Amino acid sequence: MSVAVAKPGEVKHNYLNAGDTVRSWLLTTDHKRIAVLYLVSVTLFFAVGGLLALLIRLELLTPQGDLMTSETYNRVFTMHGVVMIFLFLIPAIPAVLGNFLVPLMIGARDLAFPRLNLASWYVYMAGGLIATWAMVNGGVDTGWTFYPPYSSSYSTSQVTLTIVGAFLVGFSSIFTGINFIVTIHKMRAPGLTWFRLPLFIWAHYATSVIIVLGTPVVAITLLLVAVERVFRLGIFDPALGGDPILFQHLFWFYSHPAVYIMILPAMGVISEVIACFSRKRVFGYHFVAFSSVAIAVVGFLVWGHHMFTTGQSVYAGMVFSLLSFLVAVPSAVKVFNWTATMYKGTIEFRAPMLYVMGFLGLFVIGGLTGLFLASLATDIHLQDTYFVVAHFHYIMVGGTIFGYLAGLHFWWPKMTGRMYPEGIAKLAALIIFAGFNLTFFPQFVLGYLGMPRRYHWYPEEWQMLHVMSSAGAALLGIGYILPIFYLLWSLRNGAIAGPNPWGATGLEWKTDSPPITHNFEETPIVTEEPYAYENHHQHEEVASGTGASTAEA
Amino acid sequence: MKGVALLPDTASTFAQQVDLLFWFLTAVTVFFTLLIAGLVLYFAYRYRRGSPASRAGAKETDLRLEIGWSLIPLTVGLIVFVWATKLYADAYGPPPDNALEIFVIGKQWMWHLQHPNGIRENNELHIPAGRPVKLTLISQDVIHSFFVPAFRIKRDVLPGRYNTVWFTPTRPGKYHLFCAEYCGTQHSRMIGWVYVMEPAEYEKWLASGGEARPGAIASGAGTMAGVSTASLVQAGEQLYKQLRCNACHGATDGQRGPTHYGLFGKKVKLRDGTVVVADEAYIRESILRPLAKVVDGYEPIMPSYEGLLNEERTLQLVAYIKSLKKPVQTAEVKP
Numbered sequence: 001m002s003v004a005v006a007k008p009g010e011v012k013h014n015y016l017n018a019g020d021t022v023r024s025w026l027l028t029t030d031h032k033r034i035a036v037l038y039l040v041s042v043t044l045f046f047a048v049g050g051l052l053a054l055l056i057r058l059e060l061l062t063p064q065g066d067l068m069t070s071e072t073y074n075r076v077f078t079m080h081g082v083v084m085i086f087l088f089l090i091p092a093i094p095a096v097l098g099n100f101l102v103p104l105m106i107g108a109r110d111l112a113f114p115r116l117n118l119a120s121w122y123v124y125m126a127g128g129l130i131a132t133w134a135m136v137n138g139g140v141d142t143g144w145t146f147y148p149p150y151s152s153s154y155s156t157s158q159v160t161l162t163i164v165g166a167f168l169v170g171f172s173s174i175f176t177g178i179n180f181i182v183t184i185h186k187m188r189a190p191g192l193t194w195f196r197l198p199l200f201i202w203a204h205y206a207t208s209v210i211i212v213l214g215t216p217v218v219a220i221t222l223l224l225v226a227v228e229r230v231f232r233l234g235i236f237d238p239a240l241g242g243d244p245i246l247f248q249h250l251f252w253f254y255s256h257p258a259v260y261i262m263i264l265p266a267m268g269v270i271s272e273v274i275a276c277f278s279r280k281r282v283f284g285y286h287f288v289a290f291s292s293v294a295i296a297v298v299g300f301l302v303w304g305h306h307m308f309t310t311g312q313s314v315y316a317g318m319v320f321s322l323l324s325f326l327v328a329v330p331s332a333v334k335v336f337n338w339t340a341t342m343y344k345g346t347i348e349f350r351a352p353m354l355y356v357m358g359f360l361g362l363f364v365i366g367g368l369t370g371l372f373l374a375s376l377a378t379d380i381h382l383q384d385t386y387f388v389v390a391h392f393h394y395i396m397v398g399g400t401i402f403g404y405l406a407g408l409h410f411w412w413p414k415m416t417g418r419m420y421p422e423g424i425a426k427l428a429a430l431i432i433f434a435g436f437n438l439t440f441f442p443q444f445v446l447g448y449l450g451m452p453r454r455y456h457w458y459p460e461e462w463q464m465l466h467v468m469s470s471a472g473a474a475l476l477g478i479g480y481i482l483p484i485f486y487l488l489w490s491l492r493n494g495a496i497a498g499p500n501p502w503g504a505t506g507l508e509w510k511t512d513s514p515p516i517t518h519n520f521e522e523t524p525i526v527t528e529e530p531y532a533y534e535n536h537h538q539h540e541e542v543a544s545g546t547g548a549s550t551a552e553a
Numbered sequence: 554m555k556g557v558a559l560l561p562d563t564a565s566t567f568a569q570q571v572d573l574l575f576w577f578l579t580a581v582t583v584f585f586t587l588l589i590a591g592l593v594l595y596f597a598y599r600y601r602r603g604s605p606a607s608r609a610g611a612k613e614t615d616l617r618l619e620i621g622w623s624l625i626p627l628t629v630g631l632i633v634f635v636w637a638t639k640l641y642a643d644a645y646g647p648p649p650d651n652a653l654e655i656f657v658i659g660k661q662w663m664w665h666l667q668h669p670n671g672i673r674e675n676n677e678l679h680i681p682a683g684r685p686v687k688l689t690l691i692s693q694d695v696i697h698s699f700f701v702p703a704f705r706i707k708r709d710v711l712p713g714r715y716n717t718v719w720f721t722p723t724r725p726g727k728y729h730l731f732c733a734e735y736c737g738t739q740h741s742r743m744i745g746w747v748y749v750m751e752p753a754e755y756e757k758w759l760a761s762g763g764e765a766r767p768g769a770i771a772s773g774a775g776t777m778a779g780v781s782t783a784s785l786v787q788a789g790e791q792l793y794k795q796l797r798c799n800a801c802h803g804a805t806d807g808q809r810g811p812t813h814y815g816l817f818g819k820k821v822k823l824r825d826g827t828v829v830v831a832d833e834a835y836i837r838e839s840i841l842r843p844l845a846k847v848v849d850g851y852e853p854i855m856p857s858y859e860g861l862l863n864e865e866r867t868l869q870l871v872a873y874i875k876s877l878k879k880p881v882q883t884a885e886v887k888p
Binding site: 283329380 | 561571597606619622637695700729733735740742
């Protein structure tokens with residue numbers, strides 16, 4: 001290790017203690033501090049979205065819809081969707097972990113456009129607060145998909161305000177996407193060729209391409225809904241001469257790839273963590289890297305599978321169905337490669353590794369249930385039922401949250417300089433895994449039985465499955481609360497981490513924890529492949545000397 | 554808590570076929586989930602840190618393996634794709650000629666159904682077992698979706714556009730009818746029942762004008778008793794005269810407008826040279842937005858009936874115009 005380890009009692013200069021005024025945080029252009037700003041805000045919005053989810057599950061304990069009115073219920077599930085998707089799932093990994101790690105992993109001092117990066121946080125907060133304000137001022141009841149003509153001509157809720165919020169948040173992610181692309185192209189350390197990049201970087205690169213190409217489309221589309229709503233211009237409403245299906249094409253052109261915006265960064269995290277705790281190179285590095293790119297490209301061509309029941313032509317349905325099966329291939333390749341990475345590894349059961357194993361389970365179930373929806377005949381029955389709800393929660397919520405929590409735990413020592421308590425972290429991972437499956441697995445059965453989504457009332461014979469799902473949600477809620485407490489606790493009381501507590505490879509582990517303001521004392525020079533864990537026994541000795549043993553003590 | 558359902562009713566010819574595919578996909582899912590979970594857990598145990606298992610000879614990549622495990626999901630995917638698409642194309646192609654035609658109008662928040670003989674129902678649909686049923690669907694306001702889980706069918710109900718779907722119910726019984734596309738406040742109450750009846754029982758029901766019903770919904774939204782039970786075509790004919798459509802559209806071409814006799818299903822040449830088939834959608838559009846597709850040889854002079862006719866009325870007109878057959882040549886006389 002090239003960097004001296006902080007001795008007890010000695011406070012080293014780092015990005016966290018570089019300034020402690022509010023101003024020094026709000027006007028920072030340091031990507032690591034902006035990542036922390038995002039971490040705090042994303043967590044707050046996740047808490048809001050989670051509380052709304054609990055309200056939904058509480059309401060659905062009984063079939064009669066007796067806790068709130070239908071109007072309130074519709075507003076609650078809409079805000080749950082809007083907050084979770086636009087304010088948590090899409091930004092979580094790129095804006096928190098990506099912001100913190102992309103420059104560190106490629107040996108750069110910061111992102112290419114530090115002020116644009118700060119602006120992205122302000123735009124995100126503005127959008128988030130406008131959406132929250134809309135929620136407080138009556139809410140919105142269109143569902144997060146905003147389908148017209150309901151959203152443009154019929155709803156009496158705060159549609160326009162919410163759309164303005166979502167529009168702004170979209171621009172925040174465009175800023176981040178541009179920043180990542182330029183940074184990865186132009187600011188890699190000497191010797192860091194494309195095929196020496198960590199897979200986390202590949203995943204963020206592919207994600208950024210989707211963000212930059214797709215987000216403007218949804219932003220404009222939502223704006224058109226607002227235009228139709230405010231100025232009564234006929235764009236989507238047939239009563240005004242518009243076409244409601246046009247909206248769906250435009251909306252899903254972004255919103256299907258948006259699933260990959262959520263899941264690709266999580267896949268990047270999985271590759272890093274599984275390599276580290278298997279002490280092995282990721283199996284088939286090139287295939288995993290290119291599968292990210294393949295998903296980004298093919299992911300743009302499958303939007304029509306959201307519209308099999310709209311009456312689009314049979315031939316269009318066939319093409320979109322076929323392409324949807326093709327996009328499953330690169331995802332499957334990744335799963336097989338991760339599994340093969342564990343083969344003949346030296347596996348350590350740390351909390352991040354448990355999240356990775358949980359991720360693999362959820363991702364496989366979520367991915368395979370996607371086949372039911374890609375195939376025309378079964379989709380006709382399952383479209384717009386709880387089967388879809390279960391499927392997308394497994395793949396994009398389960399996938400993203402498990403990836404995010406794996407990454408947050410994995411890099412927590414790097415971000416804060418402290419270790420979290422391992423035992424309770426493992427317990428939380430197990431509770432979240434159990435809670436997640438208990439919540440969403442019954443929903444597959446409900447969907448096959450025909451339970452439509454967005455229903456406030458439902459037939460009595462389905463109550464048992466709903467009760468199971470609600471019980472799971474309660475367990476899941478407990479699981480999510482735990483990390484908030486022990487991670488905060490660790491800030492003061494956790495063992496000192498040292499620069500590389502896991503004995504991991506990668507440039508981010510070659511600087512202090514927490515890193516100094518400009519990341520590296522001098523620009524690192526890269527001379528080896530990523531994941532050079534071949535001599536892992538040697539690494540283990542290093543690891544036990546630098547803090548991993550302290551953490552366990 | 555009343556009962557626990559784990560399997561849906563299966564009450565159409567399509568449903569049995571979909572279920573077969575569904576269970577095949579379930580088998581695939583269970584197999585691969587257990588395979589991956591098994592491997593992950595086995596590797597995690599066998600190669601745990603400190604275990605004596607040999608790590609010698611671990612590869613970093615293997616082209617044959619990569620190709621192999623790309624081809625497996627591709628093959629499974631293609632098999633399912635072909636199976637599902639063929640099933641879909643067979644089942645969702647044009648309906649058989651003897652199909653019972655029923656019109657469905659969705660509106661916030663009620664299903665309004667019209668039988669060809671004039672019987673109207675709200676949130677209830679009575680149909681005979683064993684005979685194909687063709688639905689023509691349209692919405693009066695926002696997007697709805699007509700969903701009968703027991704039949705495994707679902708079709709979006711769009712404003713401004715006729716969608717169709719057909720199925721053959723197999724088993725008499727009472728089945729859920731849902732709106733599957735979120736449509737506003739009372740979306741989850743826009744539900745009803747489909748009654749599949751023995752053919753004889755259905756005939757009785759028809760004869761009684763829809764009164765001999767096994768049971769109406771407690772909400773009171775039953776058949777619109779008292780409203781004209783004239784057949785769709787008769788109601789359309791009345792309306793046709795009332796609106797004086799025949800003032801311009803005579804028994805033959807060459808009047809101010811083209812004739813409607815023998816129009817349905819015919820290819821029509823437009824002023825811009827394109828050719829369209831005169832289906833329900835074309836007739837509807839020509840009533841509401843006559844200037845959109847003007848027939849070759851005619852002036853664009855017809856007034857629009859948009860806003861004057863609701864979807865129900867429009868449907869009646871369309872049904873009447875559909876019913877007008879080309880007059881026999883010899884019977885042609887000067888008016």
